[in-house]
Amino acid sequence: MARNSLSPQISNSIIEFVKSKEMRKGEHLPLQMLADAFRVSRAPVMSALRRLEEEGVVRAEANRGYFLAVDAENLGITSRPTEQESGEDAIYFKIAEDRLAGRLPERVSEAELMRLYELPRSRLLKILHRIADEGWVERLPGNGWAFRQTLTSRQSYEDGYAFRAVIEQQAMLLPSFEPDLEELQRARQTQTALSAGGYQTWSRAEIFKANNEFHEMLVGWSKNEFFLDAIRRINRLRRLIEYHITIDRSRLPKQTEEHLHILDLIESGRRSEAAAFLYTHIMGAGRIKAPQV
Amino acid sequence: MARNSLSPQISNSIIEFVKSKEMRKGEHLPLQMLADAFRVSRAPVMSALRRLEEEGVVRAEANRGYFLAVDAENLGITSRPTEQESGEDAIYFKIAEDRLAGRLPERVSEAELMRLYELPRSRLLKILHRIADEGWVERLPGNGWAFRQTLTSRQSYEDGYAFRAVIEQQAMLLPSFEPDLEELQRARQTQTALSAGGYQTWSRAEIFKANNEFHEMLVGWSKNEFFLDAIRRINRLRRLIEYHITIDRSRLPKQTEEHLHILDLIESGRRSEAAAFLYTHIMGAGRIKAPQV
DNA sequence: TTCTACATATTATGATTATAAAATGCAATA
DNA sequence: TATTGCATTTTATAATCATAATATGTAGAA
Numbered sequence: 001m002a003r004n005s006l007s008p009q010i011s012n013s014i015i016e017f018v019k020s021k022e023m024r025k026g027e028h029l030p031l032q033m034l035a036d037a038f039r040v041s042r043a044p045v046m047s048a049l050r051r052l053e054e055e056g057v058v059r060a061e062a063n064r065g066y067f068l069a070v071d072a073e074n075l076g077i078t079s080r081p082t083e084q085e086s087g088e089d090a091i092y093f094k095i096a097e098d099r100l101a102g103r104l105p106e107r108v109s110e111a112e113l114m115r116l117y118e119l120p121r122s123r124l125l126k127i128l129h130r131i132a133d134e135g136w137v138e139r140l141p142g143n144g145w146a147f148r149q150t151l152t153s154r155q156s157y158e159d160g161y162a163f164r165a166v167i168e169q170q171a172m173l174l175p176s177f178e179p180d181l182e183e184l185q186r187a188r189q190t191q192t193a194l195s196a197g198g199y200q201t202w203s204r205a206e207i208f209k210a211n212n213e214f215h216e217m218l219v220g221w222s223k224n225e226f227f228l229d230a231i232r233r234i235n236r237l238r239r240l241i242e243y244h245i246t247i248d249r250s251r252l253p254k255q256t257e258e259h260l261h262i263l264d265l266i267e268s269g270r271r272s273e274a275a276a277f278l279y280t281h282i283m284g285a286g287r288i289k290a291p292q293v
Numbered sequence: 294m295a296r297n298s299l300s301p302q303i304s305n306s307i308i309e310f311v312k313s314k315e316m317r318k319g320e321h322l323p324l325q326m327l328a329d330a331f332r333v334s335r336a337p338v339m340s341a342l343r344r345l346e347e348e349g350v351v352r353a354e355a356n357r358g359y360f361l362a363v364d365a366e367n368l369g370i371t372s373r374p375t376e377q378e379s380g381e382d383a384i385y386f387k388i389a390e391d392r393l394a395g396r397l398p399e400r401v402s403e404a405e406l407m408r409l410y411e412l413p414r415s416r417l418l419k420i421l422h423r424i425a426d427e428g429w430v431e432r433l434p435g436n437g438w439a440f441r442q443t444l445t446s447r448q449s450y451e452d453g454y455a456f457r458a459v460i461e462q463q464a465m466l467l468p469s470f471e472p473d474l475e476e477l478q479r480a481r482q483t484q485t486a487l488s489a490g491g492y493q494t495w496s497r498a499e500i501f502k503a504n505n506e507f508h509e510m511l512v513g514w515s516k517n518e519f520f521l522d523a524i525r526r527i528n529r530l531r532r533l534i535e536y537h538i539t540i541d542r543s544r545l546p547k548q549t550e551e552h553l554h555i556l557d558l559i560e561s562g563r564r565s566e567a568a569a570f571l572y573t574h575i576m577g578a579g580r581i582k583a584p585q586v
Numbered sequence: 587t588t589c590t591a592c593a594t595a596t597t598a599t600g601a602t603t604a605t606a607a608a609a610t611g612c613a614a615t616a
Numbered sequence: 617t618a619t620t621g622c623a624t625t626t627t628a629t630a631a632t633c634a635t636a637a638t639a640t641g642t643a644g645a646a
Contacts, residue, residue, distance in 0.1 A: 040435040141331065159518060227456060230523055234519065
């Protein structure tokens with residue numbers, strides 16, 4: 001049997017791409033450009049476009065290529081989850097849940113996991129390596145893998161918040177820190193939308209994503225990839241743990257208000273104040289939202 | 294063909310183990326205790342002990358097990374590099390070198406790497422995943438892997454130092470920070486030995502290891518695994534980059550002197566002073582040792 | 587010239603299998 | 617009662633192969 005095709009994912013990527021570029025009906029979509037954007041060869045882009053043509057998103061012209069058939073903004077939510085990535089993610093979450101619920105022992109062999117989740121070894125290993133990168137499982141010297149405490153202990157949870165608070169605050173104090181004003185405006189819009197009622201209607205995943213993006217944006221402005229990497233890594237963990245905590249939506253107005261305050265401080269050049277405020281902002285969140293373990 | 298045996302590595306681990314415990318001739322070495330210590334089953338420990346018996350390091354008694362045949366301190370450098378780990382490490386370094394020298398292109402397929410380094414896929418993937426974890430290579434969505442700038446850019450190098458400086462300083466300022474006085478004394482001894490001439494005779498690897506252990510010890514005292522993880526991760530990278538830089542041994546006396554100063558400050562409870570000094574210590578090292586790229 | 591469209595080469599996956607190693611249950615022994 | 621030493625079960629590796637995917641060279645159209 002062969003591997004799963006990339007093209008469904010590429011289809012989604014193309015839709016996201018034209019949306020983010022706000023492209024209009026009739027614009028040309030050169031193969032190579034798309035291939036470069038997604039870091040693949042022209043082949044999977046080609047088959048993705050063929051599929052999109054069937055769906056009427058793009059229009060093909062012989063020997064001239066593909067052209068957007070509608071304005072990007074009118075595309076709606078044409079992107080569906082692909083079985084590939086949803087499958088992989090689903091198992092990732094399943095493992096996390098099973099571990100948190102104690103259904104998985106501290107040590108398991110690869111063979112056991114292959115049986116449990118009905119995966120071929122290569123697919124399983126891909127997931128396990130991702131988890132290992134996030135730091136909550138590790139390969140044993142002999143057979144099998146061992147889960148670490150990271151996920152289950154209350155202490156780790158609080159340590160994570162302390163870490164985030166330090167990293168983000170200090171990133172902001174680096175000499176290389178420089179806000180991207182355009183991004184800042186966009187973030188302000190998002191936070192305002194959230195504050196103006198969005199916190200009641202948005203899905204948990206959307207709220208969580210918006211929050212993560214806000215913080216990663218701030219750290220990104222430090223221009224130091226090590227700080228950004230560290231934050232990304234811990235955010236992936238956070239997503240996992242907090243995924244199953246019911247969001248206390250009553251806290252969101254305060255949170256977005258604080259986010260907006262941080263943006264204000266940055267924009268008016270009061271960087272050290274912003275950094276200090278950011279620190280307390282994060283530590284406050286960690287203290288309240290911590291799960292009982 | 295089957296996998297490589299663990300037991301050569303276990304042999305080395307046993308020797309390290311008895312040395313670190315300063316065990317004396319005749320002490321018993323229970324199988325299960327060793328197995329637990331190394332996180333493996335009794336099987337590979339058993340075969341390691343059999344091997345060590347042939348070499349006269351331990352003595353076997355029928356149905357009673359194995360006993361140390363000499364005082365641990367008299368063992369000398371009985372541990373040789375095992376073909377397994379030296380092989381894996383060697384290829385890891387080779388890849389790094391080849392990349393730094395431009396012999397490897399930014400993108401390579403797995404098949405290409407398998408041919409180049411004559412590795413089966415599983416072995417290669419293990420190495421690639423380790424490298425990916427260190428952040429200087431990543432899997433492409435289609436075929437192949439892409440090297441990132443981390444290794445080659447001067448900017449990354451300096452960013453790394455800024456990151457280390459922040460993490461270590463802040464770790465020391467955490468409320469949970471508490472020095473282990475016994476470790477502290479051992480570190481003082483090491484640094485004193487280094488200062489008393491060791492910096493001229495020790496190998497580069499030994500000096501580098503001592504330095505890393507010093508810093509990881511400090512961060513470990515924060516009791517926050519996220520800080521420690523971050524430092525470990527970046528130290529692995531550092532090892533790689535600085536491995537090929539000739540150590541400026543004339544700087545070592547100053548370095549060890551500063552290390553001792555930090556220990557003094559910690560011991561006398563002047564933590565924030567120690568943290569501040571640590572910060573400048575690291576930033577100073579980064580400024581001077583940076584390689585030309 | 588740029589780019590597509592097709593043909594061809596190359597690649598990664600997954601299934602299968604042999605084999606040596608690791609893990610483990612348990613009787614025998616100190 | 618704890619621990620060894622053996623026997624048995626289970627596991628991970630590596631090699632091979634079929635297959636469907638990705639990558640790429642190139643003629644020819646725009």
